[in-house]
Structure formats: structure tokens, C-alpha cells
Amino acid sequence: MRVVFMGTPSFAVPSLSRLAQAHEPLLVVTRPDAVRGRGRALVPSPVKERALGLGLPVLETKRVTPEVLERVAEARPDVIAVAAFGCILPDELLELAPLGCVNVHGSLLPRWRGAAPIQRAVLSGDERVGISIMRVVHDLDAGAWCRQASVELAEKTCAELMGELAELGASELVLALEDIAAGRAVWREQEPELVSYAAKIDKAEMLLDPTDGALENRRRVQASLDAAPARLCLGGKGVRVLDARVSSQEVEQGQVLVRKGRVFLGCSSGSVELLLVKPDGKREMPASSWASGLRGSLSWGVA
Incomplete structure (x- = not known):
């Protein structure tokens, strides 16, 4: 043909x-x-x-x-x-x-x-x-x-x-x-x-938001592409989230819990565990490696 x-x-x-x-x-x-x-x-x-x-x-x-x-x-x-x-x-x-x-x-x-x-x-x-x-x-x-x-x-x-x-x-x-x-x-x-x-994906739709539920934020990470990545702001710095999963860990909404090298984000319902991240200006890395540099009480929000 x-x-x-x-x-x-x-x-x-x-x-x-x-x-x-x-x-x-x-x-x-x-x-x-x-x-x-x-x-x-x-x-x-x-x-x-x-x-x-x-x-x-x-x-x-x-x-x-x-x-x-x-x-x-x-x-x-x-x-x-x-x-x-x-x-x-x-x-x-x-x-x-x-x-x-x-x-x-x-x-x-x-x-x-x-x-x-x-x-x-x-x-x-x-x-x-x-x-x-x-x-x-x-x-x-x-x-x-x-x-x-x-x-x-x-x-x-x-x-x-x-x-x-x-x-x-x-x-x-x-x-x-x-x-x-x-x-x-x-x-x-x-x-x-x-x-x-x-409709075409807008970058703003992909921003992780603590006022949304854990599943909704996880889906943003799952749908993330280079043109519209899943991102959040932690400690005043932007972070791209490359992989994450819904967790049963209890975390207050908008707060970050670092425990034994694992990083959890509190959402409006449930929490999300970060697995792979790329902080702005740095290479991508496992969240466990990134966690070693996180100190004190931290909150997170929309980038």
C-alpha cells in the first residue's frame, strides 16, 4: 500500500x-x-x-x-x-x-x-x-x-x-x-x-498542593512530563518530583516528615512519600539521599 x-x-x-x-x-x-x-x-x-x-x-x-x-x-x-x-x-x-x-x-x-x-x-x-x-x-x-x-x-x-x-x-x-x-x-x-x-496540560495544574488529597498529588507525579513537571516548594526552594507514592504515614497537612531517610508530605487527606526528586539546580536523586540535607521543621507548598 x-x-x-x-x-x-x-x-x-x-x-x-x-x-x-x-x-x-x-x-x-x-x-x-x-x-x-x-x-x-x-x-x-x-x-x-x-x-x-x-x-x-x-x-x-x-x-x-x-x-x-x-x-x-x-x-x-x-x-x-x-x-x-x-x-x-x-x-x-x-x-x-x-x-x-x-x-x-x-x-x-x-x-x-x-x-x-x-x-x-x-x-x-x-x-x-x-x-x-x-x-x-x-x-x-x-x-x-x-x-x-x-x-x-x-x-x-x-x-x-x-x-x-x-x-x-x-x-x-x-x-x-x-x-x-x-x-x-x-x-x-x-x-x-x-x-x-x-485539553492541553497547563504547568500550573501539575503543581503539588497540600490542600489537595494524597491521591490527587500522586496522580500529578504519575502524569508528569518534561513539558509540565510535577513540582513543589520546600523551604523556599523548588523541587521536581519524579516518583512518589501514596502513604499511610500520618503527617499534618502542609508539613514534611523525614523519618529514617524517608520523606513524607502531609496532604489534606493522607500523605505522599517522595521516592525520586530533582531539586532546582541539582541532579536527580533518590529522596533518601535528599533527606540527609533536610533539617528542622519544614513545611511545603505550591512552587
Whole structure:
């Protein structure tokens, strides 16, 4: 099958890799190199890096312009496959391939349409998280889906889930394209009454807060990513929390208890034990190592 692939972050790389094994990718469309890191150097997207490694032609763009439409049309794809490309796709693009445009979406639709489905699922404490292979239509993530698969959330971090779902989505995408090409794909329309939206995560949402319960604060840590990390303020200094768990230890709300190398935060209900932290200006370290430098009566709050 002749495929044009559109994607940008690491989440999309397994889908591109599997497509390259099973089909004929003619063109890879991704967002331009971006400035990253302390050196402020231009870095290619993970999808561009993988595409070049596979010897595939790459087109970089921030949006779908008439020139992009022309390049895609020249490739004469049977289908356009999308995984986290990063911008709205115009209706003109959706009409270029006879088998349509399909997307690897990181949720069990109709739950969590939108920009941050995996993080929203974690913050909400969903028991299972998954992916849907859906048709791209005019309205945001509103298309029918033909395949879904899921994994248990359990104690996995958001980064771990994204990696797992990226691989799962890649497998389901290849199977979906086989079904579509054979005319046996079964498309299921989304039930409007079950729709929920996953708005982009704001950094302020990820700040640990002693006026919230232990479980809510733990979920912030679990959903944390570099773009929106879980943070708190202790002793006037900011700290990123990389791992934590809900504890049965009794601690007064807003207070910090250090006991035998373990660090506990008092919440409005219950407490959280810190496991892995990164104090501002320092390397990441186990909370037990960090605890050795904590002295006296300490309180904590929003960073």
C-alpha cells in the first residue's frame, strides 16, 4: 500500500517504523527542526530522524499549505496515516487519498478527544488507557474508529505509558490498514453522550498542593512530563518530583516528615512519600539521599 505518513514526536516513531516494514511509505511529513536543550541547537523531530535513517523523503512544515498539499498529491498515496503530527489537517488533505486519512489517537474514543489524552487519563485515574485507529474528519477527533486496544494504567508513569501505547498503536495501525485495503474494516461511530475532551496540560495544574488529597498529588507525579513537571516548594526552594507514592504515614497537612531517610508530605487527606526528586539546580536523586540535607521543621507548598 502506498502511504504518506505524518507525525512528529517519539510517540509516532514506532508507527513509522512498522509502516516501513509492511507498506511503502512515499513521503514523511513532520514539523521543522526545533531549538532544544541548553545549547539551544536546532534538533530534528524524532520522526524526521527515523525517516532519514530509513532513507525516506522528508517534508518539514508547521502547517498544511498549498505547497504541502501539492507534494502529498504528487505522491499519489492510497492512504494517509497520521500519528501526533501537531497541527490541524484541512479538509483538502483528507480528500487526497482514495482510502482516506487515519490517525493513531492515544485514547479509547470517545473518551479524551484532544491534545493530551494520555495525561488526562492518568490525572483522572482511569483504570485502562489505550489507543484508537480513527478516520480523520473535519471536527477534532470526531471520526469513526475501526480498532482499539488498551493497557492497564496501574502505577506506570506517563512516559512509560506513552512508550507502551506508541508500540501498541503501531501494531494496530498496520492491522487497520490491512483491513481497510481488504474492505473488511468495521467503522464504529463515536457516541456523542460519552465524549470528553483532553485539553492541553497547563504547568500550573501539575503543581503539588497540600490542600489537595494524597491521591490527587500522586496522580500529578504519575502524569508528569518534561513539558509540565510535577513540582513543589520546600523551604523556599523548588523541587521536581519524579516518583512518589501514596502513604499511610500520618503527617499534618502542609508539613514534611523525614523519618529514617524517608520523606513524607502531609496532604489534606493522607500523605505522599517522595521516592525520586530533582531539586532546582541539582541532579536527580533518590529522596533518601535528599533527606540527609533536610533539617528542622519544614513545611511545603505550591512552587
